[in-house]
Amino acid sequence: MTSNGTPENDIPRRTVMARAGAVGLTATLASAGLPAAAALPAEEAAAPATGDAARRPKGWQRYVQAPSSRTVRPVRTVTTSGDVDNAEALLKPGGATTVLRRPRPAAAPRWPDGTTAEASSTHAGNNGNDGQPRTYDAANAIDGDPDTFWNDDTVGAFPDVLTISAPQALRLAGITVVSNSDGVPTAFTVEVGRDGAWQTAATIVDNDVIQRAVPFASPVTTDRVRITVTAVQDTPRGDFTRINEVWPAPVEPIAVPSVTVDFGKVVVGYPRIRFTSASDNSPGVRLAFSETRQCLTERSDFTRSDQAGGAGQGTDQFAVPAGGADWTDHKGFQSGDKIFADGLHGFRYLRIALDALPADAPAAQPWGEVAIDSVSLQFTGYLGTPSTYRGWFLCSDDDLNRYWYGASYTNELVTDTFRQDDVDPRGAWSATLEGKLVLHDGAKRDRDPYVGDLAVSARTLYLTHDDTAEAVRNVLADLAAHQRADGWIPPASISNYTLPLFDYPLYWVTCGWDYVLYTGDSAYAAQHHPNLVKVLDGWYPSVTDESGLLSKGLNGTGGYGDYAFLGRTGRVTYYNALYVQALRAGSRLARLLGRGADAERWSARADKVAQAVNALMWDAAAGAYLDSTTGPARHAQDGNALAVVTGIADADRAAAALAHLDATTQRPYGNAFMDNDTLFDQASQRVYAFTSYPEIEARFLTGRAASALDQIRRTYGWMDENDPGITHWEGIGPGGSLYEGAYTSMAHGWSTGVLPALTHHLLGARPASPGYATWEIRPQPGDVDWATGQLPTPQGPLRVEWDNSDQAFRLTVHAPAHTRGSISFPGDAHRQGVRAGRRTLWDGRRASMRGVGVTGGVVTVSDLGPGSHSFVCERDG
Incomplete structure (x- = not known):
């Protein structure tokens, strides 16, 4: 499969089989799935599960992370400072109150006139x-x-x-x-x-x-x-x-009374505080938010005013009236141009302090007394409770389960309504998106839907909550509506749709194919085919050199950025591998619409670009693709991974490129996105889960399940084990740090690739044509004992269960109506036999019926229809 979900039969697949306990499955082979000769009597069905299978833990629901309701409360107090009574009362509304007190400070000393x-x-x-x-x-x-x-x-x-x-x-x-x-x-x-x-x-x-x-x-x-x-x-x-x-005097500060509470994980929405009373001098309260304790100070780790030059100075303010107030934090000023709050925040930790900005006097004073009954949050993200999941996953590895549901929760935090007060203030508000469901990039920032992020976050959405696929279509359609006359498509609404990125119009193409592939919405393809033609036949040819490769710098693009605003120019492998992927995606969309000429033209161009990448970008000495032909030699994760995923790299080059990444980029917290520091200092220590996803895919697609799982465990294990836990970071810096300090988003949708990777490659199920009209099951179990999961499709759920042991691989598929598919079994076809019940379909040398054969070295059963199908793949010693 390519990264956009379509078969690429020229990519070799070898599975590393690990030891596992023997586990059985109960199921039957549906006669509708095979030719008549394959129909089996009921008594020949696979034996009931026993032993380990009978003791298998149930309930993927226990891994779900979202709150049970939109009112979310903190789970504990972390610290207090100054004069605070009964801090724990903040956790339980309706009882005792938390009281913060601060005496009126003396006037500050002054220098004499003339100083x-x-x-x-x-x-x-x-x-x-x-x-x-x-x-x-x-x-x-x-x-x-x-x-x-x-x-x-x-x-x-x-x-x-x-x-x-x-x-x-x-x-x-x-x-x-x-x-x-x-x-x-x-x-x-x-x-x-x-x-x-x-x-x-x-x-x-x-x-x-x-x-x-x-x-x-x-x-x-x-x-x-x-x-x-x-x-x-x-x-x-x-x-x-x-x-x-x-x-002109040493003045010790009066300790600011404060309480810091912990919501247990990153949450997003509008904070709410119930004040029961206050002194009559309008005492001020300042709220500071942070996704991590490391970045929790007297100011927020990030607030939109940091980008807009607002009056908050890093905190949200409120002046408490003497009679108390039930206050919800919304953007705006409380009194004229004083006492500003930013409204919505993404955070885990909240610090509430009795304090006020000097500029807010006399409307708010930094002294007095306030009594608080409770603190909560009005959650605005998608509320992903067990009842809302239409797709799910469960396997024998508890860590992988946590990463999968952590990715889902991360994506739920960014699935939200586009609202003027809550989006990136740098010219991102758009009347054409206001009030619509979208996928933002991050929970706390930038809170704007970027199309590159959708390359990952949209797949995560399709596999969990596909009933909200409109969030993806809304973004894609809106960007198409703002396409420039020359064919370039903006990456997001930021800067009034003008932010110049070189690679993101290609993601608009690949994400459009993904949307149609997972949803079957061919009307979208028809509506936006003219946009597709303009970007593929208009803008990108204008930045193509004589070799047929994209070259950044042509047509005034020297200052254009990319997903990480990297200073790359000229021919870049990543841009061109992504171009191949987009051309093939465009070709599939055109073929779906019966536009054969477009499909052939784009497919032929994709082949030409792929050939040029191999001819001009391959570094035989390193055994990897160059990042760029401009500047010092370096080799990047993004270009090498996409070259494998798209099939640009043949089997030998794929093996060499992945081996080079193994040798040069492995870190305890993932694989770095560059193999040296010639692009910028410590580039070889920085990990992006966004570009790690195609590398993980590449490893699965080439039969390297063990190394794919190792990379997942290092990358997502690091994020899961470190504060704030659960959610997936925008980027990881040297030594596993926050790569941009407090500014780093710790819940970013583009980092959720572990979810589609585990569903599509470990579990092995994926769509092969729009709307799952055809599907493919190709498990890559690695060292995992068993896995089960469900994929939502327009026709109903596609469910897969398998057990993996040294002796046998047992698999059951429950396919929805009006679909057909194929199953490929892991391992060497000539060292295993496949049976359905008591019927042998493959004996290690030949098939007993049509529809069974060897593809890419593995046994494949094709043309299975709706219903349940069970198989046992038995291995030679």
Whole structure:
């Protein structure tokens, strides 16, 4: 099968068989599935299951991760700080309350009039979200306004120096440095001017607090203070020093009362807090969200205001009225242009603090008392309860089961309605998508439906909740409606459908074929065939060189990005392998519509591109395809995997390419997407589950089930075992880290490829023609003892069960009405016999009836119809 679900008979398949316990199945061979001679008496059916099979655990439902209702509550408290009573009460509504208290702080110390400040560098000013100019000069650090700050302009180059000069000498016991949460100085020295020279008064290391009191060993009299920053907290916005205020006295902060609760896994939706009462000074509450404890600070790991320049400064705010309130976090201001909240969030951990932004005074104050009855979330993703699953999976390996349902839950989090207040603020809102069901890319960000992500997330949806396939069609149709005149198709609605990506129009083609393949919706194919012609015969030929290969840089595409915004130019194997896949997908769509000329033209072009890839991109010395013919030699996971999946690589090249990836990219947390660091630093340590999926497919398709399962266990095992657990990450960085720090999405639909991989290749069931009119069962058990599962089809469920032991492989298929299919058995055809009940269909040398034969070295039973079919494949010693 290619990655878009169609047979590719030229790809060799060899299965590595592992030891397993003998397990039986109960089923019968339906006479409708084989020619008349194959009909068997009932007493010749396979024997009932005994032993291990009888003790097999039941209930795939126990692995389902979604909440049981749309009201989700935290499962535990994690930490508290400051004056907090009865934090555990937050977990149980209707009883005792949690109380947070904070005394009114004293006024901040001020420098005398005439004090000046200078800095070693200053970032250029810009306009804020309100359109008003913002400055970042040194004077902001002594203006008494904690909402403004000095911002250096060195981007990680240290030292950064701030010098404060008073009009007359002051007696100082120390100073206080108040910094911005995304520019906290972690290491700095404080010097004072004395006798015409600078003397060190204090040295600070490992600072991680916004308000840092710096007492001197003894008071000094001086008119000058110099702060030299040598390290800053690494943040998604870069390594800038941002100091809001420097006070001429050491002021220890009053501990902010806070409670952090844990929802047990990543959730998505609108937080809700029931406040029973508050003091009468409008005490403020600030909410910080994070998918991981590692990135949980006084600000959220990510909020849409980070991209929109909003007023929240990394948290959501609410001023609690004295009578209390039942508050749901929706986007907007509570009072005029003050007290802003972002609304929907994706997170696992929630920190609730009694605090307020200085800019929100007097509408919200950072002191007083609030009493809280309960905290919950209004869940907005697809609610995937056991009753909603139309496809499921279960096997003898508990870890694989967790990964499969973790992928499903990850995808449920991003299956949501497109809403203006909840999507990426960078020009992603679209009137043509508003109110429609879509598949976003991530739960917390970017919350925009990207077509490349659908190459994985849509398959996950089709195999679990295919009744929501409209989410895919809505996205594909909307992108087609915004196709450019030259044929290019936008990757998403972001930037008003203008984000220039080179590869994503190809995913629009392959995802369109997938949609038709799984749903049988030929009307979609007919409606969008003109778009297909424009992109395949218009835009991509405009970026094709004399060899027939796509070459990024032609036709003004040098600045175009791809799925990871990689700096690749010229001929790139990945782009061209994906082009082959898209051309073949387009050919199948055209053939479905009876457009033979289009189908032949695209099929012939696919063959030509494949030949050119082999001729020009193969690196015989490395035994792998080059990433690009431009720049230093490197070999990428994406291009090599797709070359195998699409059949560009013959058996020898497939074996060599996969061996090269084995030798150069294996990490404890998956396989890296590059074999060296010539593209960017530590590229060889970065893992994308998105590009790992086709490599896992390639290993299954070439009979390497053992290595496919090993890669799954390393990649998905790492994500499952590390915080936040269950959900699948956008990317993994060096050492298994969050590859973009707090900005990283920890629940990303494009990383759910383990689910279609296990269903289509381990269990072995997949559609072979649109709407499952024909299907194929080709299990690759590896070291798994047994597996069972169900695939939803337009005609009803397709169910498969198999048991694997040293002695035999037993398989039963329950096929829906109006479908036909084939079954291929793992292992060497000439070292096994296949029977149905007592009837031998294959004895290791010849078949006893038509419809039974050897394809690609394995025994295949073809043209099976609706009903139940059971087989036993017995192996020679």
